[in-house]
Amino acid sequence: MRKPNARERILETAGELFFQRGYSEVGINEIIEKAGTAKASFYQHYPSKESLCEAWLKAMHDRSETFRSELLESQGTPAEKLARYFDALESYIENNQFRGCPYSNTGAVSDEQCCGIIEQIRSHKESIRQFFRVLASLHFPSPKRAAEMGDRVFVLYSGATGEAQNLKAMWPVHTARSAALELFQN
Amino acid sequence: MRKPNARERILETAGELFFQRGYSEVGINEIIEKAGTAKASFYQHYPSKESLCEAWLKAMHDRSETFRSELLESQGTPAEKLARYFDALESYIENNQFRGCPYSNTGAVSDEQCCGIIEQIRSHKESIRQFFRVLASLHFPSPKRAAEMGDRVFVLYSGATGEAQNLKAMWPVHTARSAALELFQN
DNA sequence: AACTTTACAGACAGGTCTGTCTGTTTATCT
DNA sequence: AGATAAACAGACAGACCTGTCTGTAAAGTT
Numbered sequence: 001m002r003k004p005n006a007r008e009r010i011l012e013t014a015g016e017l018f019f020q021r022g023y024s025e026v027g028i029n030e031i032i033e034k035a036g037t038a039k040a041s042f043y044q045h046y047p048s049k050e051s052l053c054e055a056w057l058k059a060m061h062d063r064s065e066t067f068r069s070e071l072l073e074s075q076g077t078p079a080e081k082l083a084r085y086f087d088a089l090e091s092y093i094e095n096n097q098f099r100g101c102p103y104s105n106t107g108a109v110s111d112e113q114c115c116g117i118i119e120q121i122r123s124h125k126e127s128i129r130q131f132f133r134v135l136a137s138l139h140f141p142s143p144k145r146a147a148e149m150g151d152r153v154f155v156l157y158s159g160a161t162g163e164a165q166n167l168k169a170m171w172p173v174h175t176a177r178s179a180a181l182e183l184f185q186n
Numbered sequence: 187m188r189k190p191n192a193r194e195r196i197l198e199t200a201g202e203l204f205f206q207r208g209y210s211e212v213g214i215n216e217i218i219e220k221a222g223t224a225k226a227s228f229y230q231h232y233p234s235k236e237s238l239c240e241a242w243l244k245a246m247h248d249r250s251e252t253f254r255s256e257l258l259e260s261q262g263t264p265a266e267k268l269a270r271y272f273d274a275l276e277s278y279i280e281n282n283q284f285r286g287c288p289y290s291n292t293g294a295v296s297d298e299q300c301c302g303i304i305e306q307i308r309s310h311k312e313s314i315r316q317f318f319r320v321l322a323s324l325h326f327p328s329p330k331r332a333a334e335m336g337d338r339v340f341v342l343y344s345g346a347t348g349e350a351q352n353l354k355a356m357w358p359v360h361t362a363r364s365a366a367l368e369l370f371q372n
Numbered sequence: 373a374a375c376t377t378t379a380c381a382g383a384c385a386g387g388t389c390t391g392t393c394t395g396t397t398t399a400t401c402t
Numbered sequence: 403a404g405a406t407a408a409a410c411a412g413a414c415a416g417a418c419c420t421g422t423c424t425g426t427a428a429a430g431t432t
Binding site: 021022024025099100103104105107108109111121122125126148151152154155156157158159160162163165166167168171172175176178179 | 207208210211285286289290291293294295297307308311312334337338340341342343344345346348349351352353354357358361362364365369
Binding site: 006037038039040041044 | 410412
């Protein structure tokens with residue numbers, strides 16, 4: 001018999017599908033079919049598709065938060081950690097037939113009504129921004145300058161992610177990486 | 187009697203709706219209703235919704251291309267033109283209850299099958315990139331460095347656009363503007 | 373005045389979607 | 403063994419979607 005953790009199977013399956021094709025392009029029916037669960041089971045765990053989406057975003061967010069705090073606590077200069085973060089982005093893109101930032105993509109199809117989703121996107125982005133600011137504060141003595149430089153790196157990172165998808169190319173990541181590292185050189 | 191330019195009315199109406207709510211969230215029925223045309227008239231001018239989308243993207247692209255070439259031919263230093271471009275982005279966002287770059291948003295909901303749409307997004311982005319490269323070539327003597335700096339500004343610009351939407355804030359635009367201008371200072 | 377083009381109105385087919393509902397089966401715990 | 407919780411299967415409602423079709427009305431041209 002199949003393991004009875006329908007909830008997790010649904011979340012995992014939906015995550016893959018959402019990631020590959022986008023939230024709005026994947027229906028409940030496909031999710032439960034691929035997850036091997038019944039529709040009633042789905043609605044026993046998630047009151048709506050939207051709540052499933054929130055659970056998905058939250059799961060991804062938790063994973064990425066862990067990665068960032070581990071990176072912060074790892075060894076090396078701030079510049080080295082920055083470089084490693086961009087390298088991680090590159091492998092991520094290469095290994096996942098990248099379709100762009102799942103958060104931004106989901107935001108592009110969510111209207112103002114989806115407060116929960118919109119708020120999760122905002123807080124995820126804000127948390128990445130904070131990560132870069134912390135990294136910058138380890139390099140720049142002036143807190144004001146550190147905040148500004150962290151924000152710049154954040155914008156570079158976001159642009160790289162988006163344009164890597166739009167142009168289906170890796171150069172935006174490399175360009176952003178160089179630009180970010182140069183900011184951390186003086 | 188209503189003016190018989192149904193084609194343009196459709197394009198204009200669809201443009202506004204697509205811009206405000208996203209391509210996939212707006213249906214043909216709503217477009218023709220708001221445009222005041224019959225469904226048959228729609229399909230007389232556009233073979234499909236997808237082709238309407240392409241016409242919309244193309245119309246926006248043409249307008250933005252005009253703006254960029256006028257800016258290039260205008261007076262001032264490259265850095266001043268760069269500043270003006272970011273200022274234009276800021277007013278654009280303020281005046282249009284910004285929902286993010288329409289190209290990126292449309293790309294986020296188009297799969298590989300929509301070659302025409304994907305290709306238009308790619309070429310639009312590539313054309314903005316080229317604009318920044320030209321601008322940089324007016325500032326940096328070395329062509330290689332000019333290309334690299336143009337690309338960096340492009341990534342900054344793209345990140346600013348995306349995050350202004352995700353965070354519903356203007357600071358990414360200001361940050362990108364400062365960072366870009368600083369690149370053009372030495 | 374006849375003809376052609378364009379737009380109009382709106383029914384219809386065939387499909388998709390979310391979410392509800394009824395009822396059955398399996399597993400676990402007491 | 404009996405009770406409870408969870409998962410199963412799948413029909414159904416009601417709404418939406420794109421695209422096709424039939425037929426009519428208005429405008430401009432020859």
